Every structure is written in structure tokens, then in C-alpha cells.
Amino acid sequence: MPAFSLYASGGVLWTETARLVREADDERAELHLERHAPEEAGEASLLVGPREPVDKNQLISVFGGLFK
Structure with missing residues (x-):
């Protein structure tokens, strides 16, 4: 997920x-x-930030498809 x-x-x-x-x-x-x-990750190190800005509508569509 970018x-x-x-x-x-x-x-x-x-x-x-x-x-x-x-x-x-x-x-x-x-x-x-x-x-x-x-929190489960403990002392995690950031490797790379998001490649694209968050598009909540797109993410909801992706996650919503999991429950159809």
C-alpha cells in the first residue's frame, strides 16, 4: 500500500x-x-515514509472489498 x-x-x-x-x-x-x-513492533525504525498521500476513499474501497 503506497x-x-x-x-x-x-x-x-x-x-x-x-x-x-x-x-x-x-x-x-x-x-x-x-x-x-x-505498539507490538516495540522500538521500530522508520525505513521509508508513504510514497503517495493518503486517499481515504481509496483505502476504504480496498478494505471494504475484504468484507463483501
């Missing part, structure tokens, strides 16, 4: 955490992007 940064920690590669939050009574979902390595 809109995500890439981090390394302990020989493992990580990206930011992305969460889709949807309430049971709502058709829409909110996309939440953390702009840092996840």
Missing part, C-alpha cells in the same frame, strides 16, 4: 495500524490510520 510507511523491528516489517470502525446501525465505516508503528 500510502503507508514501512518500519522494521527485530527482523520483522511493519506498517501503521489501519482500523475500519462501523457501528451496527450505520452503513458507513470510519477509517482510522495511526501514523506510527504499532
Whole structure:
């Protein structure tokens, strides 16, 4: 995903955490992007920042397709 940064920690590669939050009574979902390595990564080093700016509509389409 070109809109995500890439981090390394302990020989493992990580990206930011992305969460889709949807309430049971709502058709829409909110996309939440953390702009840092996840806590599970520990002391992660940034390898490279995003190659493209975040397009939340595109990301929602990608993640939304996973649940169809």
C-alpha cells in the first residue's frame, strides 16, 4: 500500500495500524490510520515514509472489498 510507511523491528516489517470502525446501525465505516508503528513492533525504525498521500476513499474501497 503506497500510502503507508514501512518500519522494521527485530527482523520483522511493519506498517501503521489501519482500523475500519462501523457501528451496527450505520452503513458507513470510519477509517482510522495511526501514523506510527504499532505498539507490538516495540522500538521500530522508520525505513521509508508513504510514497503517495493518503486517499481515504481509496483505502476504504480496498478494505471494504475484504468484507463483501
